[in-house]
Amino acid sequence: MTIEYGKLIPEPVPANVILISPDKASDKTITESSPAISVMTDLNVVKPFSISPDASVRETNDKMIACSVRLLFVLDSQGKLLGLVTSNDIIGEKPMRYIATHGGSHGDLSASQLMTPLEKLEAVPLEQVKRITVGQLLKAVQDSKRHHMLVVETVKSQPTVRGIISITQISRQLGIEIAPTLRATSFAQLNQKLG
Numbered sequence: 187m188t189i190e191y192g193k194l195i196p197e198p199v200p201a202n203v204i205l206i207s208p209d210k211a212s213d214k215t216i217t218e219s220s221p222a223i224s225v226m227t228d229l230n231v232v233k234p235f236s237i238s239p240d241a242s243v244r245e246t247n248d249k250m251i252a253c254s255v256r257l258l259f260v261l262d263s264q265g266k267l268l269g270l271v272t273s274n275d276i277i278g279e280k281p282m283r284y285i286a287t288h289g290g291s292h293g294d295l296s297a298s299q300l301m302t303p304l305e306k307l308e309a310v311p312l313e314q315v316k317r318i319t320v321g322q323l324l325k326a327v328q329d330s331k332r333h334h335m336l337v338v339e340t341v342k343s344q345p346t347v348r349g350i351i352s353i354t355q356i357s358r359q360l361g362i363e364i365a366p367t368l369r370a371t372s373f374a375q376l377n378q379k380l381g
Contacts, residue, residue: 216359218321225320225356226337226349234347236261239268239298243276246297250276257334257350260301267347269301272334276300309336312348320356324364327353 216224236259237246250256256273274280280300281292288299315323315337327335337349357364 216320218319218324218360220320222315222318222320222323222351225323225359226315226351227355228349229347234259234350237271237297238263239296239301241297243281243292243295243297243300246271246300247273247276256354257352258297259347260297267304268298269303270307270334270336271297271301274333275302307336309338309347312337312339315349315351320360323351324353324356324360327351327356328364 235249235253235255237249239260239262241249246258250258250273258271260268260271262268281295284290284295284299285292318326333353335351336347337351339346339348353364
C-alpha cells in the first residue's frame with residue numbers, strides 16, 4: 187500500500203499581515219520572590235553547547251557567537267566534562283596571562299588551556315536551588331562574584347550537571363541591570379547561604 191502525500195501550494199503573503207507574538211497573559215513574570223528554579227537554565231529542556239578541548243580560541247569564540255551563549259562545556263571524546271570556558275576566558279586577561287607564563291601566541295591557544303578545569307569547578311545541588319527565591323539566589327550569586335553557577339543533581343547514582351544559573355539571564359528576566367558585588371565570598375559560604 188502506498189501513501190500519497192498532499193502538495194503544498196504557496197500563496198502570496200497578504201499585504202496586511204502581522205507577526206504573531208506570544209500571548210502576554212501566558213508570560214511568566216519573574217520577581218525576586220519567584221522560585222529560584224524559574225531562572226535556572228534547565229539542561230533537561232535546553233540543549234547545552236559544548237566544544238572539544240583542542241578547539242582554538244577562534245573556534246571557541248565563533249561557536250559562542252553562533253550559539254548566542256557566553257559559556258561552553260568542554261567535553262572529551264566520550265562526552266565527559268573536562269571544564270568550562272566562558273567569553274571572559276577567551277577575551278579577558280586570561281589568554282595574556284597564559285601566554286606570559288607558557289609562551290606562544292593568542293591564535294595558538296586552545297579551549298583546554300583557557301577553560302576552568304573540572305577540579306576547580308564548584309556547583310550547588312538542585313535541591314538547594316528549589317528551596318530559595320530568585321532574590322536569595324541573586325544575592326548569593328552576586329556575593330560569589332560569579333557570572334555563572336552550575337547546578338547538579340544525582341540521577342541513578344550518577345552526578346549530573348542539571349542546570350546553569352546565569353547572572354545575565356537573571357538580569358534579563360527581572361528587567362534590571364545587575365553587577366556582582368565587590369565583596370568576595372568563598373563558594374563554601376555561598377553553599378551555606380543557599381543551604
